[in-house]
Amino acid sequence: xxxxxxxxxxxxxxxxxxxxxxxxxxxxxxxxxxxxxxxxxxxxxxxxxxxxxxxxxxxxxxxxxxxxxxxxxxxxxxxxxxxxxxxxxxxxxxxxxxxxxxxxxxxxxxxx
Amino acid sequence: xxxxxxxxxxxxxxxxxxxxxxxxxxxxxxxxxxxxxxxxxxxxxxxxxxxxxxxxxxxxxxxxxxxxxxxxxxxxxxxxxxxxxxxxxxxxxxxxxxxxxxxxxxxxxxxxx
Numbered sequence: 160x161x162x163x164x165x166x167x168x169x170x171x172x173x174x175x176x177x178x179x180x181x182x183x184x185x186x187x188x189x190x191x192x193x194x195x196x197x198x199x200x201x202x203x204x205x206x207x208x209x210x211x212x213x214x215x216x217x218x219x220x221x222x223x224x225x226x227x228x229x230x231x232x233x234x235x236x237x238x239x240x241x242x243x244x245x246x247x248x249x250x251x252x253x254x255x256x257x258x259x260x261x262x263x264x265x266x267x268x269x270x271x
Numbered sequence: 272x273x274x275x276x277x278x279x280x281x282x283x284x285x286x287x288x289x290x291x292x293x294x295x296x297x298x299x300x301x302x303x304x305x306x307x308x309x310x311x312x313x314x315x316x317x318x319x320x321x322x323x324x325x326x327x328x329x330x331x332x333x334x335x336x337x338x339x340x341x342x343x344x345x346x347x348x349x350x351x352x353x354x355x356x357x358x359x360x361x362x363x364x365x366x367x368x369x370x371x372x373x374x375x376x377x378x379x380x381x382x383x384x
Contacts, residue, residue, distance in 0.1 A: 201377055202362050
């Protein structure tokens with residue numbers, strides 16, 4: 160069935176360093192790959208997304224890459240700051256109104 | 272900025288009781304969803320709703336669950352007879368027609384004792 164695998168489950172990086180989270184998906188019909196940030200006690204918030212016809216997208220310190228052939232996609236956060244500490248979920252979706260399939264999440268700790 | 276709201280923020284109920292979780296989606300959105308997140312686990316899809324009917328439901332969404340959009344603004348999830356394993360955070364989400372993005376509410380923490 161549809162599945163999204165996410166690694167690592169926990170990641171600690173020094174403030175100012177980069178963080179990379181990797182995901183793979185199983186359903187080749189997936190067309191849209193959002194990344195969500197979840198802070199304690201809150202709902203998932205979209206931070207960046209990428210469509211299947213694009214290989215890379217950047218928004219300030221955050222970038223996503225997609226390898227559709229390998230069914231891999233990654234989140235890169237550069238110059239990490241304390242407020243980046245949160246749980247990050249990758250996800251995959253087929254069509255506009257479809258359900259989102261989430262990865263298991265990565266707990267990112269930014270160390271001072 | 273428009274946002275999805277959910278009430279209550281926390282609901283405690285006894286096993287076997289009925290609960291109704293409420294959501295107010297973003298006003299011009301047409302697609303509505305419920306997801307749940309058991310503590311420490313990933314967010315799981317429950318049901319999607321469009322044009323006053325269920326579009327898709329997961330295996331979790333059995334006969335004990337139902338959804339309704341009673342008045343054009345609220346979107347509710349009812350659990351008829353709660354079980355201990357229904358304890359989780361329940362998120363409502365809504366989506367428009369112009370993008371793939373689903374906007375999530377802050378969630379309702381359901382605790383079944």
